[in-house]
Each structure stands twice: as structure tokens, then as C-alpha cells.
Amino acid sequence: DAGVTQSPTHLIKTRGQQVTLRCSPKSGHDTVSWYQQALGQGPQFIFQYYEEEERQRGNFPDRFSGHQFPNYSSELNVNALLLGDSALYLCASSLQRNPYEQYFGPGTRLTVT
Amino acid sequence: RKEVEQDPGPFNVPEGATVAFNCTYSNSASQSFFWYRQDCRKEPKLLMSVYSSGNEDGRFTAQLNRASQYISLLIRDSKLSDSATYLCVVRDTGRRALTFGSGTRLQVQP
Numbered sequence: 001d002a003g004v005t006q007s008p009t010h011l012i013k014t015r016g017q018q019v020t021l022r023c024s025p026k027s028g029h030d031t032v033s034w035y036q037q038a039l040g041q042g043p044q045f046i047f048q049y050y051e052e053e054e055r056q057r058g059n060f061p062d063r064f065s066g067h068q069f070p071n072y073s074s075e076l077n078v079n080a081l082l083l084g085d086s087a088l089y090l091c092a093s094s095l096q097r098n099p100y101e102q103y104f105g106p107g108t109r110l111t112v113t
Numbered sequence: 114r115k116e117v118e119q120d121p122g123p124f125n126v127p128e129g130a131t132v133a134f135n136c137t138y139s140n141s142a143s144q145s146f147f148w149y150r151q152d153c154r155k156e157p158k159l160l161m162s163v164y165s166s167g168n169e170d171g172r173f174t175a176q177l178n179r180a181s182q183y184i185s186l187l188i189r190d191s192k193l194s195d196s197a198t199y200l201c202v203v204r205d206t207g208r209r210a211l212t213f214g215s216g217t218r219l220q221v222q223p
Contacts, residue, residue: 041216042200042213043213045210045211056208058210092211100145
């Protein structure tokens with residue numbers, strides 16, 4: 001049973017560039033949430049996707065956008081990268097009927113220089 | 114004020130010791146509570162849910178005090194493998210997101 005997978009594992013970008021991160025949820029899960037974890041902090045909620053729609057959004061600017069595909073996989077896009085966007089980006093999958101149990105992927109470590 | 118507050122530690126304890134972490138949350142409407150464990154440079158993993166009546170899972174005991182809005186985690190007979198960061202997590206009524214504390218770092222020493 002495949003768990004949550006994310007790609008790429010690591011990424012280095014320059015300020016002003018755009019980045020796309022990818023996530024495949026755990027088999028059978030239909031909901032994907034994205035979190036940003038800065039060094040020394042807990043993960044912060046970015047947004048959640050279900051049925052290919054953004055269902056809830058955290059306190060992040062519009063530079064952060066996402067998408068969910070019919071196969072439940074998801075992408076996180078960040079435009080106009082800032083140095084402060086450097087973080088571990090975590091994807092969590094769950095079932096819509098049981099949102100309490102979220103399973104996290106290994107994350108993508110983004111460094112903006 | 115942060116929504117979920119934890120002492121960052123580190124807590125340095127010898128093997129076999131008992132250690133307790135507390136966490137406070139600000140939203141009285143919070144509905145669900147969890148402890149997650151995160152190893153260095155890895156993803157968070159659910160350790161246990163926290164129920165109003167308190168619950169135990171082996172060496173781990175979690176308790177919830179709704180009146181005082183705090184959650185605790187007790188680890189008995191600490192093992193070297195317990196060394197990690199422990200994240201306190203709440204979910205508010207009507208919200209889909211999990212709100213994480215910054216974590217408490219535990220280092221168990223031989």
C-alpha cells in the first residue's frame with residue numbers, strides 16, 4: 001500500500017522564479033492538504049483540495065496556488081519566490097469523511113537563493 | 114498569541130526517565146487534539162489522538178483539560194528511540210486544517 005509521495009525531494013530556486021511541487025496521496029485517499037514548515041517551526045496550513053476544488057485556505061498570499069487532478073494527486077505552485085519561502089513543503093492526504101487522520105509525505109525541501 | 118503554544122525544550126532526560134510535555138491552545142472551540150512525532154528532517158507522524166477522558170498507548174499517556182485549554186503527553190520509561198520533536202496539534206470546529214504548535218524537542222541520553 002503506497003503511502004504519500006512527493007516530488008522533487010529537494011529544489012533550489014532563485015528569487016523571483018516560480019516552482020511546482022507534486023504530491024500523490026495515499027491509496028484510497030481523496031483529500032490533499034499542503035503545509036509549509038519553516039526551520040524550527042511547526043507546519044502551517046496552506047490549503048486543502050477535495051474534488052478538484054480548493055476547500056479551505058490558510059493565511060498565505062495569492063502567490064501560492066494549487067490544483068488537484070481527477071486521480072486525486074495535487075500540485076502546489078509558488079510564483080515570484082521570496083527568500084522567506086525557503087521551507088519544507090509537506091503534503092498530507094486524508095479521507096474527506098475522516099479529516100482527522102492526515103498522513104504526511106516526506107516533503108519537498110525548497111531553498112530560495 | 115499563538116494558537117497552539119509549546120515549550121520548545123530541549124528536554125534532556127536519561128534513559129528510563131519519565132517526561133511530560135504540556136501544550137496550551139487559544140481557541141475554546143477546538144474540537145480535536147493530537148500529538149504528532151517528527152524526527153529530524155522527516156515528516157510528522159501521528160503518535161496518538163487525545164480524548165477528553167484521557168488515553169494511553171503503551172508508554173504514552175495523553176490528557177486533555179478543556180477548562181484550562183491544555184493538553185499533555187507523558188512518556189514513561191524513555192527510550193533512546195523516543196528522541197524526536199513532539200508536535201501538539203488541534204483542529205477547530207468547522208475547519209479542515211490542522212494547527213500545529215512549534216514542537217518540543219526531546220533528547221533521551223544513554
